[in-house]
């Protein structure tokens with residue numbers, strides 16, 4: 001006899017994804033009304049998968065320099081599900097000469113003390129990017145926050161420390177092995193979401209960064225970065241865990257570290273996503289001959 005269990009699981013998974021998305025977008029509660037379940041109770045529905053460990057402190061892994069982990073032995077097959085972002089050539093042509101910048105230094109010089117959007121007079125520092133210019137793995141976030149604005153480096157606050165933990169303790173790489181940047185290079189006031197005209201003004205620089213670093217994989221961090229890269233409005237909870245393509249580079253969306261600070265139970269999902277990235281890049285899973293932490 002069919003007890004309906006699969007349907008219930010599907011419904012619960014859908015509700016969980018929807019609530020996770022609402023919470024990530026800033027929802028902290030809902031008005032209490034008869035027949036409405038408290039959001040905290042609904043959010044307590046356990047994730048579908050609990051097979052994987054947390055990113056921090058999970059043992060030995062192998063560092064992956066650029067070029068390591070070339071597809072072999074069935075480890076790095078083409079992702080089954082991939083959504084293609086539109087070609088960015090028209091973006092590069094927005095700023096004549098941008099496509100001729102030959103390295104990251106030249107690109108940074110091209111950007112200069114940029115005044116191309118209304119965020120310029122509000123910033124303390126333009127936050128360009130940091131890391132290995134030949135990295136095989138690139139992390140792309142949304143925009144600088146307060147700490148990043150002061151220091152001029154992406155992901156240096158609490159969320160940045162968590163990202164560093166994922167890279168170093170989870171993946172066994174050094175932060176300096178990867179490349180880290182944001183869609184937007186200047187801090188939006190009060191950490192609001194970047195506006196469409198700001199994205200339009202700044203995005204060509206990110207596209208050129210991707211061109212110049214030419215990583216084997218990108219990890220898109222959070223709703224805004226992923227939606228900007230893919231030109232979609234699909235919730236991150238439905239995009240994460242699936243390979244997409246951005247300008248010819250495979251991109252794995254996952255939750256933003258700042259979201260993880262508020263929702264630590266979601267670390268397991270991020271770790272699932274990161275494990276897919278490690279597999280693609282040929283980074284040994286923890287406990288399979290990597291170095292000791």
Ligand code: SF4
Nearest residue numbers: 114117120185186202
């Ligand atoms: S956000 Fe981008 S386009 Fe706007 S001023 Fe900063 S660097 Fe220039």
